Amino acid sequence: MTSIHTNVGAISALQTLRSISSQMGEAQRQVSIGLRVGAASDNSAYWSIATTMRSDNMALSAVQDALGLGAATVDTAYAGTSSIVDILTEFKARLVAAKEEGLDKAKVQQELAQLNAQAESIVRSSSFSGTNWLATTSPAHLMETDAIPAAVVASFVRSSSGSVSVEKLDMNLKTTSMLNTGGGGILQKEIGGVGDIGGFRGSELTADAHQGHESHTFTGPTIFGASDYIEFDLIIDASPHSPGDTFTGLRIDKAVIDAALGTTEGVMLNAAQLRTVLNRVFSDNSVPASASATLFTGGMAGLFEIESTESTTHPGSSIDVLNVTSEFGGVPGTFGMGLEDVPVRNHDNMYPEEQITFTEPFTMSEKAEIYFDMQIGPGPVTTYRIDRTTVSAALGTSDGYVGSASDLAAVIGYVTSGAGLLTTAVGSSILFTADQTVFPEAGNKAARFYVGNVWSVPLWTLDFDFAEVDITTSAFTVDEYITGVEYMLKHAISSASTLGSIAMRIDMQSDFVASLTDSITSGIGRLVDADMNEASTRLKALQTQEQLATQSLSIANANAEAILTLFR
Secondary structure (H helix, E strand, C coil): CCCCCCHHHHHHHHHHHHHHHHHHHHHHHHHHHHHHCCCCCCHHHHHHHHHHHHHHHHHHHHHHHHHHHHHHHHHHHHHHHHHHHHHHHHHHHHHHHHCCCCCCCCHHHHHHHHHHHHHHHHHHCCEEECCCCCCCCCCCCCCHHHCCCCEEEEEEEEEECCCCCEEEEEEEEEEECCCCCCCCCCCCCCCCCCCCCCHCCCCCEEEEECCCCEEEECCCCCCCCCCCCCEEEEEEEECCCCCCCEEEEEEHHHHHHHHHHCCCCCCCCCCCHHHHHHHHHHHHHHCCEEEEECCCCCCCCCCCEEEECCCCCCCCCCCCEEEEEEEECEEEEEEEEEEECCCCCCECCCCCEEEEECCCCCCCCCCCCCEEEEEEECCCCEEEECCCHHHHHHHHHCCCEEECCCHHHHHHHCCCCCCCCEEEEEECCEEEEEEECCCCCCCCCCCCCEEEEEEEECCCCCCCCCHCCCCCHHHHHHHHHHHHHHHHHHHHHHHHHHHHHHHHHHHHHHHHHHHHHHHHHHHHHCCCCCCCCHHHHHHHHHHHHHHHHHHHHHHHHHHHHHHHHCCC
């Protein structure tokens, strides 16, 4: 039907043209921007996912940069540590050479000082962008520090719940620090060490005593007549704890001499004969003494010696000659063939004692412990423990510092209190004795004691800094320096190994992040990128359709001309 009000054909052709134009606009947009989903209105779900993943990709790009920075930091630290390993190796070789006889240690020390200066320079310069993993600034000693954390950004992670986080490669700089402000770096001393414990380490003290005795010079020979004599008194086993036993009027005369020597002339020719006569006097008078002692005199012919047999009931062990009188040819005197003279040597009331020499101060840290064994008299062997608390209680301090012989004596005395052992400082020495209030017996009856098996926890520590090595002094032996430097070298190698592992992990993580970025980019493309071949082909088809739709509209509009002819 043909109508003058409505051109149905033209309307249909126009709608078709509009649809084609709309599709052409979409195709042209895809071709021009290369995206199938360029805005939320195109596909809100895909657009949201793609936008989120693009944001994550930007974060991963930042992670890649951070990994590069971390790799540079690790590489710098590794290079410095590797150089320190080389220096320590050379340093140890110099120390070994220093053990050679005739080598000028002063010149070797100059070389060692230069190597140390080079090590310090390397540590200070091993910095990248202000970060130095070899020089740390912890104010506390690293053995008393939990950790010095450092980290390298490793990845950006989005969980299934949508939350995001940044993962890091953690590092504890305690394992890499060569020099720390508060100490404890690989090239610095450890704490907890007590050195030689002021000279106490290695002590094996075994003390006992012997009987009281004294020696005299024989002043004969002497010929005794029938009325000649020598008399003297003896005090046996007198001590501060008891007066001992006194024997008076002990007499040497011609009858005693002849009986003792089996002679008739009353002649005393030498010290050996005087010993025999004295033994006869002691036996005849039940005196607990002997003239057979040789502790002082040995084989010396001109001396004689007397001793206590320690058979009294007294705790002491001593012998004293008193009140020597004599009469020869009716003339009184004090001649006693040497008995009247001051002893050449004299031991009375010997008590077991030993001593050590205090060598150098030390500090008991919170981690340090000292152990030693002690046995005295009939008691069992007992192990004693010294720690920081013991030192504080003994000295009334809080720093654990043991600075002198008197300090160490006080500490040992405190921990063994009540056991019967006394420790007394005498100048730079420490004297160990039995407590006479507990063990008053002297001589062979005295309480023997043992102090030894001295050791500490930790069993060994590094007690000097690398910078403190000086082979021209006696602070440490060359062997001790070699042991310490070997210890530093071991830890430096371990640090280099750790840094190498971190560097390898950073490289692996960097490769993974690059691969992950490519994968995410590819995934985004699959979601929103336009297929350019399809889009261009479709655009050409739509252009052809547009031409046809235009012609169709033209034809539809031409039908109206036929109607107009009716009105001409």
